[in-house]
Amino acid sequence: MERLEEALEQRNRQLAAVFQITSALYARAKEGLRAPALDELLQETLQVALDVVNADAGTLYLANPERQTLVLRYVVGEKAEQLQGMEIPDDKGVAGEVFRTGQARITADVSQESAYFAEVSQRVGYEAKNMVTVPLRDVEGKPIGVLQALNKREGNFTEHDLELLTIVATLAGTAIETARMQQERQLALIARLLGNITHDIKNMLSPVLLSTQTLRTFYDSFRDQFQYVSPFLEEPNRSLIQDAFRDFDGLFEETMAILYESAEQLQRSVREIADAVKGAVSPPHFVPTSVNEVAEKVLLALKPVAQQQGVELKLDTTPDLPIADVDPHRLYNALYNLVNNAIPETPLGGSVTVRLRGKVEGVFPEGNYLQIEVIDTGRGIPPEVLQTLFTGRAVSTKAGGTGLGTQIVKNVVEAHGGTIEVESVVNKGTTVRIRLPLERPEQQNP
Template sequence: MNYYVASSIINFISSLGVSLFVFLTNRQGSRNRWFIVFSASVAFWAFGYIFWQLAVETSSALFWIRFAMFGSIIIPLSFSEFVIRLVHHDDSFGQIRIVNYLTGLLIAFFSFSVHFIQDVQPIMAFGFWPRPGIIFYLFHLYFVLNVLLSHLLMFAETAKRRGLMRKQIFLVFMATTVGFLGGMTNHFLWYAIKIPPFGNVTISICVVIMAYAIVAHRLMDIEVIIKKALVFAGIVGASACAVSIPVAVAQFLLGGAIGVSPFWLMISGIAIAVLIYRPLERSLLELTDKYLFQKKVDYRKLLKEATEYLSELASLKWQARRVIAFLVYKARIKNASLYAYQSHAPGSLLLQASRPRLKVKGHRTIAFSHPLLTYMLDQIPRGAIQLAHIEAARKQEQNRWKQKELWEIIHLLKDHQAEAAIPCFTTDTAKRARKKKEARLIRGVLFLGPQKSDEVYKEEDLDVFFTLGQESSIAFENARLYDEQILRAHELERTNQELNNAQTMLMRSLDESEQSRKEAEKSREAQRKAKEEALEAKKKTEEMEVELIRREKLLFVEKLVKGIAHEIFNPLQPVVQYVDRLNHVFVELFTLCDEFKYEIPEEGRRQMFEQFDLFREATKVIEERIDHLYHVVDTLSQMSRADDQSVKSIDFKIYWTNAVSVIQAQTHGDTLQEVPAKEDIPPNLPPVMANAVQLTQVFLNLYRNAIHAMDGKAEKEVSIRAWVDESDPAFLTISFSDTGSGIPTDMLPRIFDFGFSTKGTKGQGIGLNMCKTIIERFGGTIRCESEFDKGTTFLIRLPIAKEKKRVD
């Protein structure tokens, strides 16, 4: 019997054993059934492999290799279906799975034909190695794709899953990876690659890992009573395989070179296995004690270690975690949970620690009114309760109310996966709690899961845990007080910090408020200044516009006056000379006539003297008119020159007496007509603040507009009146009226707008706007009252000079 026969026998026994075990213990569910098919197909392949290796004839070898490969066709299909159900994708990959089924059926149909395996031939140490047909290549692709995709699916799921499911998938992934990698070493020789199938024995390793997953991690949801022995046997088998692998390698690599028979190599391997059996057994006992928990717990030693654990003062959470860790790792309990009393939750016990974490949500507190705590009080002085005893008591209880309470206790224990529950209180507290029936005196509850050895808790075990609970209650109470002191210190520190923060924030708020107030004041001051600057800028802009217009007009007047002066002064010079000469001639003539007057008849003399009087009167009128022309031209020349812009105190009566002739002369030149101005200006009016030249421009503009407005009227009259305003004695009111056509009511609000004119295209819309600007510059106002076809009145109010100054 060579290595390949031995490894095939091991593969057959292990695969068939696992398949039968799952079939007999739990064959419910498609996942378990496909695993049975998968394991059975491996056993089927291993069975055919054995007889193929033992065959001595070509026909027998050909039959058994085809027999073995028929099982190999079922392996990838059953494996992929098992993996799909393992990761809970039962309804996925529908079309792909149908194609997979059809491909498997097609290959199986040709499995015993020459299209799959043509014949057998010798190669290396094998006398009857199969030669593949065309269908084999399809099978090889079908095999590799199923295995590869299934492993990719498991790898992806391990990244998504957590807890037990992740461990199960990971173990299956590792086991089948090892098994398929070893089994696929058979494929090299099919393609004439001279590498022997030395990895066959890894299939048994795959079975061992799967068995461990079934036992330790409930892969098939099987509660195993004999799991310790089964896993122990599997570990021994795996160790034996580990020994046989190097022996097999030595057989093929060194056997031919040194001339040693395979039989003697096998005997040497068995001898080595016998020699290492005892050391291997001791090592395996330690491993099973660590992972499979076959070693008994020394509870006396356990209690001593627990006392040392609990002697250290720490927080309640930390103390609870240490107790739970101690129970899980030292006492070898699968799971444990601890509830303890805290002063901030006076009506219940709070969950402090649990390992592993509780899967059932909502179990974070146990109220003191819960039947479990009441039942524990009835069990004092022992106090420990077991799930099995509670279930038995419920069956025997006749009182329905008691049955309900016992059922609540059972339900609570099962939610915690606990086999027993231990109360935590000292001996003195226990006596008081039992006497007064006060569950509030219970300081905590320990929930103990099954022991890792799967043994039932004995009375002595529970007594040890009850003693541990009493020791824990003292430690828990000290830890609770320690937590309260720490909490008070933290609260005091937090209060001080909050007070400091509040003080800092208050000071900051006050500073920010003061800063905001100052900024608001600055903002208001800035707005006020900006408003004043804007008004000042507007006023200056308007003044500049008026000044620009005034200067343009002055420039025009200056040019005009210069032209008039040139045209008037030049002709007047000879006229003045001739008038002087006429006066001299008249004097001489009058002297001669006076000498010879008696020689002239009386009638003639009378007529002559009449002519002399007419001549003298005519020359006098000419001289007066020449003087008037000189005065007008001189006044216009003065107006055309740059004047003083300052606002001064002036006597309006004197001002008007000097200005009226200039205004009339100027308008007479414009309109070739002269309309007298009717005056009503008292002589004792107080002086006003104005600029004489600019005020003349205002009245000149108003007078000119009045002349134009009265054009075509039979009665033409301009009147000017002045009086102190009785409603406001600080102002002098001047009324300038005409008997013109008046201004339409809808135009009155706009007559002072720049660019607006009642004359249409004939006007420029500048004059009245300039008048308004000048009057407002003096600090006065101007407004208009008009009645259509009856006349217009402009009311000007000028400020009266407050101080007595030199009157211009």
């Protein structure tokens, strides 16, 4: 009788946990599962599940198909901070086996488990004794990760524990898929609106360009008139006016350059967006390009934004930087997005640096490359967000954000056959490093 009561009590706890997780998922889904809400939900889901099965620690791994790894995305336990963000090969360990086969497993004694991948435990000094591991799937049944509970506080994990974690894994997979579909719907809505928006931008841009040209003509005329009357002015009035003109000339020329360059880039972008909405995406146009000039234009265009934020923009380059075979307009867009994203994340008095380097010798990516680094002294990127940057799973963490900025950068790098990586330390800053081949493969000597 006591055993029956214990079994009923355990079932009640399991049902209560499932109800709690389901209710949380429903409430969050109604509000919209953006990245912060999804992270909070999945961390809470993992904690509730571990409490019910009386486990000491646990991990929710998410697959990174591009790197063929499992990322320790959500971790509960005493070593959580050290473990979060780590990666293991998706074919290693019990987690990798469950991910590949889709078969849940109870491991009663880790020391007797041949598939156990001890490297992670050894790295942080945590000893796993027993575990239960279940697959995480999307709505189509495809594997997207693994849920693993470690070290049951009393006895070994049971089939009841496995059943509960299987249900929890299903709910977690549903949450992840819900967030992904909401993101896709958001992007689809944006795509439908872009046709009208690009038409409006073109219409609004025309008077801006016309006014800029009129201002240039008016100012040149005014300057000529002053030069004509200048000899008839007496000192010190003439010198005072000349000094005033000299100070204003530099600002005027810089402002005109920003207006013209920004308008030209905007017109090209509008045309590309309009073509994309129609389904006619033009291929990259590779030409020998001075990337120094591209970087200078980007920093000039964003200078007013940075000044308003109290952030310094720097260009760190070398006089012998090699010419690269790139699409200058798309590279401009990628670099603009990186710098523009870094500025608001950098506190007052900080800096954003574009560092350019090149290596002619060797074979790409170790040689024959152009390297572009965007380095900021900002707030840094949390590990859980860092893992998804420049992947298909990237979701904006900014209110109203779409994640399109990082997607644009990723697309540009891929179109050039390049590589991209990110290093970040919270509260210290972030470095985004891009390497592009100096020459297209078909142009290299056999």
